[in-house]
Amino acid sequence: MSEIIQPRVLKGFRDFLPQAEMERAALVEALTATFRSSGFVPIDTPALEYSEILLGKAGGETEKQIYRFADNGGRDVALRFDLTVPLARFMAEHSSELYLPFRRYHMAKVWRGENTQRGRYREFMQCDFDIVGVDTASADFDIVSTIALAMRALGVPGAAIHVNHRGVFNRFLEKAGIADKSVETLRVVDKLSKIGAAETRTLLAELVGGSAADEILEFIRGGEGFEATLARMTAIAGGPNPDSDRLAELFEMADACGLGGSVRLAPSITRGLDYYTGVVFETFLAEIPEIGSVCSGGRYNDLASLYTKQRLPGVGAAIGLDRLLAALEAIGKSAKPAGYTKVLVVNADPSLCAEYQAAAASLRAAGVACEVFPEARKLGQQYAYAEIKGARFALVRGPEEKARGAWLLRNLSDRSNAEYDSLEAALAALSALEG
Amino acid sequence: MSEIIQPRVLKGFRDFLPQAEMERAALVEALTATFRSSGFVPIDTPALEYSEILLGKAGGETEKQIYRFADNGGRDVALRFDLTVPLARFMAEHSSELYLPFRRYHMAKVWRGENTQRGRYREFMQCDFDIVGVDTASADFDIVSTIALAMRALGVPGAAIHVNHRGVFNRFLEKAGIADKSVETLRVVDKLSKIGAAETRTLLAELVGGSAADEILEFIRGGEGFEATLARMTAIAGGPNPDSDRLAELFEMADACGLGGSVRLAPSITRGLDYYTGVVFETFLAEIPEIGSVCSGGRYNDLASLYTKQRLPGVGAAIGLDRLLAALEAIGKSAKPAGYTKVLVVNADPSLCAEYQAAAASLRAAGVACEVFPEARKLGQQYAYAEIKGARFALVRGPEEKARGAWLLRNLSDRSNAEYDSLEAALAALSALEG
Numbered sequence: 001m002s003e004i005i006q007p008r009v010l011k012g013f014r015d016f017l018p019q020a021e022m023e024r025a026a027l028v029e030a031l032t033a034t035f036r037s038s039g040f041v042p043i044d045t046p047a048l049e050y051s052e053i054l055l056g057k058a059g060g061e062t063e064k065q066i067y068r069f070a071d072n073g074g075r076d077v078a079l080r081f082d083l084t085v086p087l088a089r090f091m092a093e094h095s096s097e098l099y100l101p102f103r104r105y106h107m108a109k110v111w112r113g114e115n116t117q118r119g120r121y122r123e124f125m126q127c128d129f130d131i132v133g134v135d136t137a138s139a140d141f142d143i144v145s146t147i148a149l150a151m152r153a154l155g156v157p158g159a160a161i162h163v164n165h166r167g168v169f170n171r172f173l174e175k176a177g178i179a180d181k182s183v184e185t186l187r188v189v190d191k192l193s194k195i196g197a198a199e200t201r202t203l204l205a206e207l208v209g210g211s212a213a214d215e216i217l218e219f220i221r222g223g224e225g226f227e228a229t230l231a232r233m234t235a236i237a238g239g240p241n242p243d244s245d246r247l248a249e250l251f252e253m254a255d256a257c258g259l260g261g262s263v264r265l266a267p268s269i270t271r272g273l274d275y276y277t278g279v280v281f282e283t284f285l286a287e288i289p290e291i292g293s294v295c296s297g298g299r300y301n302d303l304a305s306l307y308t309k310q311r312l313p314g315v316g317a318a319i320g321l322d323r324l325l326a327a328l329e330a331i332g333k334s335a336k337p338a339g340y341t342k343v344l345v346v347n348a349d350p351s352l353c354a355e356y357q358a359a360a361a362s363l364r365a366a367g368v369a370c371e372v373f374p375e376a377r378k379l380g381q382q383y384a385y386a387e388i389k390g391a392r393f394a395l396v397r398g399p400e401e402k403a404r405g406a407w408l409l410r411n412l413s414d415r416s417n418a419e420y421d422s423l424e425a426a427l428a429a430l431s432a433l434e435g
Numbered sequence: 436m437s438e439i440i441q442p443r444v445l446k447g448f449r450d451f452l453p454q455a456e457m458e459r460a461a462l463v464e465a466l467t468a469t470f471r472s473s474g475f476v477p478i479d480t481p482a483l484e485y486s487e488i489l490l491g492k493a494g495g496e497t498e499k500q501i502y503r504f505a506d507n508g509g510r511d512v513a514l515r516f517d518l519t520v521p522l523a524r525f526m527a528e529h530s531s532e533l534y535l536p537f538r539r540y541h542m543a544k545v546w547r548g549e550n551t552q553r554g555r556y557r558e559f560m561q562c563d564f565d566i567v568g569v570d571t572a573s574a575d576f577d578i579v580s581t582i583a584l585a586m587r588a589l590g591v592p593g594a595a596i597h598v599n600h601r602g603v604f605n606r607f608l609e610k611a612g613i614a615d616k617s618v619e620t621l622r623v624v625d626k627l628s629k630i631g632a633a634e635t636r637t638l639l640a641e642l643v644g645g646s647a648a649d650e651i652l653e654f655i656r657g658g659e660g661f662e663a664t665l666a667r668m669t670a671i672a673g674g675p676n677p678d679s680d681r682l683a684e685l686f687e688m689a690d691a692c693g694l695g696g697s698v699r700l701a702p703s704i705t706r707g708l709d710y711y712t713g714v715v716f717e718t719f720l721a722e723i724p725e726i727g728s729v730c731s732g733g734r735y736n737d738l739a740s741l742y743t744k745q746r747l748p749g750v751g752a753a754i755g756l757d758r759l760l761a762a763l764e765a766i767g768k769s770a771k772p773a774g775y776t777k778v779l780v781v782n783a784d785p786s787l788c789a790e791y792q793a794a795a796a797s798l799r800a801a802g803v804a805c806e807v808f809p810e811a812r813k814l815g816q817q818y819a820y821a822e823i824k825g826a827r828f829a830l831v832r833g834p835e836e837k838a839r840g841a842w843l844l845r846n847l848s849d850r851s852n853a854e855y856d857s858l859e860a861a862l863a864a865l866s867a868l869e870g
Contacts, residue, residue: 005491007528007742010512013481015525017532018539021477036775037799039806039824042456046448046558047482047544048502048514056440067483069504072548077445079483090450093442097452099823101809104453109482113507123481131809138788139809145792149799249788256789257796307442340471353573353684354691357580361692364472364584371474374536374566374574388534389474 012114012122019336024125026335027321027328028107030153031127035105038146040129043104045086047111051078053089056306065112079111083128083318084303091132092307100133100312103142107321121322130316132303137249140279140299143317144250147283147295148259150319155333158286159294161259162266163250165279166298167243168233169270172219175238178208186270189220193268220268226251229265243278250279277301281317287331294327295319339390342434343370344383346410348398350376359395359407359423366427368434370395386412393430447549447557454771459560461770462756462763463542465588466562470540473581475564478539480521482546486513488524491741500547514546518563518753519738526567527742535568535747538577542756556757565751567738572684575714575734578752579685582718582730583694585754590768593721594729596694597701598685600714601733602678603668604705607654610673613643621705624655628703655703661686664700678713685714712736716752722766729762730754774825777869778805779818781845783833785811794830794842794858801862803869805830821847828865 009015016024035042051068055078068078080086083106091098107127114120129146131139144161151159169186173179188203195203197217204213219236222229230251234244247265254263271280278299285294297317304312328334343363345356356372363370371389373382386394396408401419407426410417411433420426444450451459470477486503490513503513515521518541526533542562549555564581566574579596586594604621608614623638630638632652639648654671657664665686669679682700689698706715713734720729732752739747763769778798780791791807798805806824808817821829831843836854842861845852846868855861 004743005487005741007488007524007739008485009481009528010483010485010506010510013483015481015529016477016479017529018476018478021479024479025477037804038795039776039804041453041775041824042451042460043453044451044456044459046444046450048445048448048546048558050443050445052440053442064507067504067506069502071445071502072499075445089442093444094450094452099820101820103806111483123483134810136785136809138782138785138792138807141788141792142807142809145796253789253792256793304442306440308439340476341474347573350571350573353576354688357573357576357688358691360473361580369472369474371538372573372577374571374577375569385534385536389476 010122012120014121014123022337022339023335024321024325026337027154027325028125028127030335031107031150031319032105034146034150034153035129038103038142038149040103040105040146043087043090043106044108045080045083045090045106047079047109048077049080049086049089051076053307054078054080054085056085065114067111067113081112082110083108083126084130084316087128087130087132088304088312089307091312092304092310095308095310095312101139102132103130104132105129125321127319127321128316129318130314132312132314135278135299135301135313135315137246137253140246140315141250141253143297143315144254144263144281145257145259147281147317148262150295151283151285154324154328155335156285156287156328156331159262160284160286161263162269162282162284162293163247163263163279164266164269165243165247166270166276167278168237168241168247169219169267171241171243172233172237175236176208176212176215178212181208185216189216189268190270192220222264222266222268226260226263226265229267233265233267246279271296271298275300279315283317285327285331288327291323291327291330294324337390339388340369341371341386341389341391342368343393343395343430344386344389344391345370345372346379346382346394346396347373347376348379348396349402352397352399352402355397355402359397362423362427363395363430366431368427368430383410383412393433395426395430445557447555449556449558457772457774458770459756459760461772462589462760463560463562465770466542466585466754467540469581469585469588470564473538473577473584475538475540475581478522478525478541479543480515480518480525480541482514482544483512484515484521484524486511488742489513489515489520491520500549502546502548516547517545518543518561519565519751522563522565522567523739523747524742526747527739527745530743530745530747536574537567538565539567540564560756562754562756563751564753565749567747567749570713570734570736570748570750572681572688575681575750576685576688578732578750579689579698579716580692580694582716582752583697585730586718586720589759589763590770591720591722591763591766594697595719595721596698597704597717597719597728598682598698598714599701599704600678600682601705601711602713603672603676603682604654604702606676606678607668607672610671611643611647611650613647616643620651624651624703625705627655657699657701657703661695661698661700664702668700668702681714706731706733710735714750718752720762720766723762726758726762726765729759772825774823775804776806776821776824776826777803778828778830778865779821779824779826780805780807781814781817781829781831782808782811783814783831784837787832787834787837790832790837794832797858797862798830798865801866803862803865818845818847828868830861830865 276298280298282293283295299315394410711733715733717728718730734750829845
């Protein structure tokens with residue numbers, strides 16, 4: 001006998017056992033239904049692409065994290081590290097076959113060779129949804145509305161969607177005379193929720209001086225209602241402007257749809273150094289804010305400029321499925337599918353297997369998920385298996401029942417048995433009990 | 436402005452545009468429902484694994500076709516090329532956390548750097564379903580039954596499931612005194628349907644002589660009913676034996692479930708050099724047999740012997756989704772989802788966008804998938820977009836309708852309009868029309 005190869009997965013990679021995968025499937029199905037209810041259509045792109053395509057815009061940090069290699073034909077290829085770059089390439093390549101505005105969702109794996117010390121995975125699932133081809137408040141709101149619908153579908157209706165606009169922030173920086181420090185300022189402000197106001201002020205004071213630091217802190221101060229915060233921000237940024245107007249329109253739509261209480265203006269949100277140019281979003285769960293944003297995104301002026309001269313504005317967001325799963329788990333709201341099997345057809349006598357299989361076929365034809373236990377093990381073992389599979393009933397026919405033409409239906413919760421004088425009668429009883 | 440990077444995908448890789456991806460999604464959803472109705476549960480494994488794990492059993496041919504490279508940590512890694520090897524590793528690694536019999540389905544991408552000349556893809560989706568942990572006719576039949584249910588769910592109920600047993604074939608070879616040529620014989624016999632009887636006889640005669648070649652051809656002759664063919668095969672192979680009994684049991688179950696006409700005993704099927712040790716399956720569509728088997732599989736005595744000393748017998752099959760999609764397309768039975776959007780809320784006046792979005796929110800709350808056109812373009816353009824999205828109705832409110840408190844509902848098929856004096860009335864009418 002040859003030596004055993006130690007079974008193991010790569011660090012940062014995971015197997016999903018049935019319970020975990022059923023939870024993930026339930027989440028993906030809820031999100032799919034949500035996206036479709038708002039007119040988003042699915043696309044798919046290759047896991048592997050030319051490195052030139054994927055790395056076009058990315059800096060050195062991305063390059064270090066990517067899975068990149070030469071394929072058998074010597075091509076320089078890489079595994080995708082997000083779904084936004086592939087969308088940009090896709091839009092550029094297929095613009096003549098597509099229509100605008102284009103609403104798409106894409107739920108798929110991405111790979112990053114990150115340091116796994118921080119509990120990050122090297123393979124994870126992204127759920128992106130974007131609207132490409134228009135630059136309007138209505139499209140911006142569609143993303144907000146879809147985030148709210150998605151959170152409701154997942155059983156967390158109290159999610160707070162924090163909204164801001166990069167443009168208003170930039171106007172303020174311009175007016176405060178610190179536009180040349182915008183990148184560094186954005187980077188510090190983005191950390192506010194993590195490091196607190198005092199530490200933020202210290203860092204900002206080092207960067208732009210104490211007085212400008214105080215102005216910034218006043219600008220990013222939130223906590224009032226949407227309209228009051230917007231009025232204050234707009235005033236500090238130099239008065240009425242199209243970017244503030246965009247935020248006002250967005251809020252008007254949210255209010256009209258009953259989402260006024262869920263959408264908050266959060267002037268400190270900047271999404272760090274991301275490529276957003278307009279509104280930006282982050283989504284926090286009231287019961288577990290410390291896990292951070294479970295759905296983030298924003299508007300970008302020009303999605304695909306690396307691959308086409310056609311200007312393609314867009315707006316979108318991405319749900320980090322792993323973080324969301326962890327959050328739902330933490331607050332006890334994860335979907336815990338009991339299993340798909342409703343009835344186990346017990347294998348009491350292998351010579352009756354054809355009857356068991358015929359009974360199972362009848363159950364399935366009646367819409368009842370079921371399975372025949374494929375071996376004549378002890379009844380206790382078969383019932384234990386039924387419990388693992390989440391089955392509520394067992395259908396039993398041993399030699400004695402066979403002799404008197406009967407079928408037993410066992411309720412696995414209370415362990416009660418009922419005997420029926422035909423399979424049809426047992427199925428009818430089951431339908432009544434299931435209903 | 437920087438230079439444009441030519442947008443393109445790697446040879447053998449594909450983008451799925453919405454229509455194609457919606458078709459694939461419909462197929463995957465139908466298969467998912469089928470698997471769940473028969474007690475299969477989902478698992479997932481990493482796309483990337485240690486090469487040692489994936490290549491353990493594979494020969495030189497696989498090694499040439501695999502995407503293999505050193506990751507940033509210098510590990511020798513590869514993209515999975517099927518879902519069976521990962522299942523074997525998974526079962527060995529998690530045996531203490533799992534229960535047997537274990538029924539799992541796994542639908543996921545696999546990658547092979549094959550020569551793409553023959554119309555093959557380098558990235559494609561496999562749909563595997565297996566039962567691990569038992570070696571019984573009932574489990575074998577579960578796979579046959581699931582194949583039949585899957586084909587029915589996909590709208591091709593007339594699929595023929597060809598069944599054979601490796602063991603009966605081996606008994607025959609033994610009796611004919613050509614067991615030492617079994618590998619070569621299996622390889623030739625496997626080509627029968629492609630090269631025809633005459634060419635098969637020529638190749639076999641070269642291999643084992645004319646008289647043995649005639650015996651083989653007599654053995655693999657099909658065409659009679661299941662029971663007659665089985666009786667003839669069994670006699671030629673030396674009389675009653677457990678492998679023939681297994682086939683008889685399998686057929687008894689198929690017959691009891693009304694599948695007697697779909698399951699055919701095809702003694703020429705050997706699945707070439709695959710690792711099967713018991714029953715083997717292939718599935719052909721009556722309307723397009725030339726596309727070959729759309730679902731194949733069989734029983735293997737020992738799935739995970741490379742990774743564990745625990746003996747894990749199993750039986751399963753895999754659907755080649757791409758081949759099946761092509762087959763369904765060819766016979767006009769592919770799912771052609773019209774689109775998910777049922778109603779387009781027309782953007783007749785951007786200042787009314789909050790009302791449009793509120794109407795859309797009401798529609799969604801009533802279970803009607805809809806979207807607001809996000810920009811105030813010409814009505815003709817918006818209706819053309821609605822058609823692309825498969826919407827059947829448009830909800831319209833321009834300044835005139837607004838002035839008289841009305842909403843228009845436009846039937847996009849016959850271009851008729853109906854006016855309602857409230858949104859509620861329009862929604863009620865829509866529900867009646869949709870129902």
